[in-house]
Amino acid sequence: MRPTGAGARRITPSESVRFREELYEFLRIPSVSARSEFRHEMRRAGAWIVETLQRAGFGAELLDTAGHPLVLGEWRKAGAGAPTLLIYGHYDVQPAEPLELWTSPPFEPVTREGRIYARGAADDKGQIFLHLKALELLLRDQGYLPVNVVVLIEGEEEISSPHLLPFVEASRERLAADAVLISDSAMFAADRPSLLYSLRGIAYFELRVRGARGDLHSGSYGGAVPNAATELARILATLHGTDGRVAIRGFYDGVVQHDATSRRAIQELPFLDEEFMDEAGVRALKGELGFSTLERLWTRPTCEINGILSGYTGEGAKTVLPSHAMAKVSFRLVPEQEPAQIASLFREHVKRVAAPGIEVDVLDLHGGRPWRAHAEGRFFEAARGALEEVFGVEPVLTGDGASIPIVTELERVLGAPAVLMGFALPGANMHAPDEWFPESHIEKGIATLLSFYGRL
């Protein structure tokens, strides 16, 4: 057992009110990186962080890239001999669509039943906010930090970070760090803090199918020419077998099944399929036969259709025979899989199953390697102790089915292990309508970070 840290700094009521106001202000900025019309808002969000860091006592600047700007904040007064911690996060958010499924508007944050609802509340603006405020409090209270701290917040995580890595590679010395700390994930449960042990990789594609040169009348041509929508559906239906496995040749090549000990550890975590179904809002589970839900999510690769569009989709009936059809298809990968290899397997598969006379195209939209943690060292142990102190229970090591491709890349370029300590909760609706962050985790998250620095 680690110290329970009765002396941990508490947030005062007036700080609590101010923090809420500041967080709301930050969440109100619609920093959607995927849409060019929000370019100005992206800059506003970045500038907001720069000012917040400067007010806290950091040197901070907004660095232009060929895309959205990066925020770089630095506090190096711990001296050249002290270790350096790099905090990574992102201020951009997923598009909020479909807007009509939000209970309240995505960029008008509101608290209902202990949850702060807004796009970005959990992923990741709400979580980087915790770091900004913890650093501010430490510098105000003590005037110093136990380590040098570099804050690197990008604006392109949701569009696969096209400009972060070139910057990191070019600024390797300035960014040199002993560990990378990231809060962009969820705890295992409300009463069970966790540290992330693994993330899946991703390979995301747009599949385009073309039949006729242009749309045709479905009566005058129906039954005699290829229909792009029908052919797309047929291709998509070949992606999974009846056993729930991805039915692409070579997809599982090299994928190692976890050993009995590791499987047992996952199976022993307090997890109920019924609660998970309730949280996900589904009436049945579905996946690869022979694996538990947590194994499917944390340890197995998968294929999901993220979108389909073809032909007439408006009100009423239009008798069109579609010439074009499109699907967004993505794969989640485990450590033995490489995005580039999956891309070529997917391409081969699509070409193999496409009907004669059908033109198919596979566009690479996004790829990222899977990640597995180095679960050791002073930073990892400080995180573990801080979580236990504030939440009153030892954190568990968990996997996450999602992908933060930059984690692997930051570790590789900086040669520093990443510690992933998330404060959102399961069912936070990241990337979906009604995204939320637990109101109480503003204080608990900041308290955990204060304790974390106290342990360094």
Place this chain on the structure above:
Amino acid sequence: MRPTGAGARRITPSESVRFREELYEFLRIPSVSARSEFRHEMRRAGAWIVETLQRAGFGAELLDTAGHPLVLGEWRKAGAGAPTLLIYGHYDVQPAEPLELWTSPPFEPVTREGRIYARGAADDKGQIFLHLKALELLLRDQGYLPVNVVVLIEGEEEISSPHLLPFVEASRERLAADAVLISDSAMFAADRPSLLYSLRGIAYFELRVRGARGDLHSGSYGGAVPNAATELARILATLHGTDGRVAIRGFYDGVVQHDATSRRAIQELPFLDEEFMDEAGVRALKGELGFSTLERLWTRPTCEINGILSGYTGEGAKTVLPSHAMAKVSFRLVPEQEPAQIASLFREHVKRVAAPGIEVDVLDLHGGRPWRAHAEGRFFEAARGALEEVFGVEPVLTGDGASIPIVTELERVLGAPAVLMGFALPGANMHAPDEWFPESHIEKGIATLLSFYGRL
């Protein structure tokens, strides 16, 4: 051989110029019945016809319905003893979307290389225009028509004529006729006029699939819960067998294969798959094994996917696991099939193949019975003779894969056979971008109608 009618009235150059201007004016009105924002334009289009009829010497009025208004024109001076011909057509058009695929704007008619391009140029505004002008010329030249003529032009054909039939049934005596003449189809080829012998019926549905309550993050949930897009694709892929047949139990029950004579007659028509492929803009044909292209189009039922929508379909990558998915699915029917029976077979099929935990819904959007012609009688013979006179070759009897459900219903309620004499050409892009009508068929169509009345 019928008389070649050397005396047929020709259109003068000044009439030709005026007709083109009037047709353009008519085509400029965006009379899209499916979209409520065009309600006012629908009225304008109806009023345009009423005025045109009145100027020609008809009594005409715009009749309100609970939907878009009907045009009713009457000329009854041939007397109670003379037969009555009812001309049916529609002034509404299909939605013009996708607009970006039009070479010139859909409601700005323009003539390029002998083709008049505009939404409705062929279906059906360009064709009812021929009737209006033929009647105008006859009344101006001769002051009389050989038969009583009732003109009935509706504004809801493209949305399945919800208010036409109730009106026809309530006005059975006023509309009493000996034959119904309709120009809403294409000739067999540019050098081969035709009279329609059959039309397929239609049953059109929206299939809705629901998995989770709301969209989920495809990383955090992918591989463990049902994906609505995946499940929809899987259902759609079950609709056809590898033999190209519709794979719904009972779908072909009672469907009679045409006899050898009828099949031979179709096979002997001058038709080249290569030309059809070129016209349709496809690089392969696809359909039910064991049938020629014309048989597939004219004599066999089919199933087409008219549209699909699910999840994220915008620019770039969004890692969403869609909770909802929708497809528009329609069937073309042959005389032994009933839309209502097909609806229940489709519903049963979808329920049978849907995965556990997936909610499916089938909405009935549109249904219409198939039709087969009574290829005889004075009106049919007059049409046959007029086409031969103007085009210089005997018309062939053809089928059409499309549906004009109201044909069967008008025949039934009025007890009068329908004669379907179309002047568009194959590949007219009805219901698709770049719809067109052959410029020369304005004169030829009007000349054919003048000859037709001359033969009554």
